[in-house]
Amino acid sequence: MASTVFIVGVLGNIISGLVYLSPLKTFWRIVKKRSTEDFSSIPYILTLMNAILWIYYGITKPDSFLIATINGFGAAAQIVYILIFLVFISPRMRARTTLLVGLLDVGLAAAAILFTHFMLQGDVRIDVVGFICDCSGMLAYASPLAAMKTVITTKSVEFMPFLLTFSTLLNGGFWTLYALLAKDFLVGVPNGIGFLLGIAQLILYGIYHRYRPLKKVTDNLEDGLQNDPLIPASDFVS
Secondary structure, eight states, rough: HHHHHHHHHHHHHHHHHHHHHTHHHHHHHHHHTTOOOOOHHHHHHHHHHHHHHHHHHHHHHHTTTHHHHHHHHHHHHHHHHHHHHHHSSOOOHHHHHHHHIIIIIIIHHHHHHHHHHHHHHHHHHHHHHHHHHHHHGGGGHHHHHHHHHHHHTOOOOSSSOOHHHHHHHHHHHHHHHHHHHHHHHHHHHHHHHHHHHHHHHHHHHHHHTTTTHHHHHHHHHHHHTTTTTSSOOSSSOO
């Protein structure tokens, strides 16, 4: 059983790593244009905070180092993304972004870690840290829901690529399986929800992938979508 859990966890690490790299195209566009345009840094800031908390969970709970490793990679990726934002964002927004990073990724994450480390012990500490991670992960669900709303509104899957949707489904599925094998309910909850949202997205893809919406409608919504979160739910990986 232990070897099966390890194999599933390694596969989950590989898939999650690919999902963490999914925004590279967006950031290459930012670097080429030397502007963040209307893209938001908030999803990446939230993902970094979530990854930091899951790293702590993976370190705190025995035999959960695979959770720590993938979220360590995810945290590193988000730091790079945020640094790119800080380089190319407007001076006014740079100050706000820096403040958010300080409050959420440094202040809030550090407060949660220090409180649970010094005030709690044993299984209670593990359960509380896992609960905090689950609450943080709930923020991820806005992204797939926003994408699904866009597909229904435009009757187009242009803004919900199949490969990203499928990888999100696989990611949630592997980590849900890992949680069942490892009997880790706290890992299973957010990834189980992510898996179900992945199924729902694939169903929408099957319904709307043949539709050809009017270009005017698509263009109008494309402008608005730049303000939507760009991180898939599975980027809040556990």
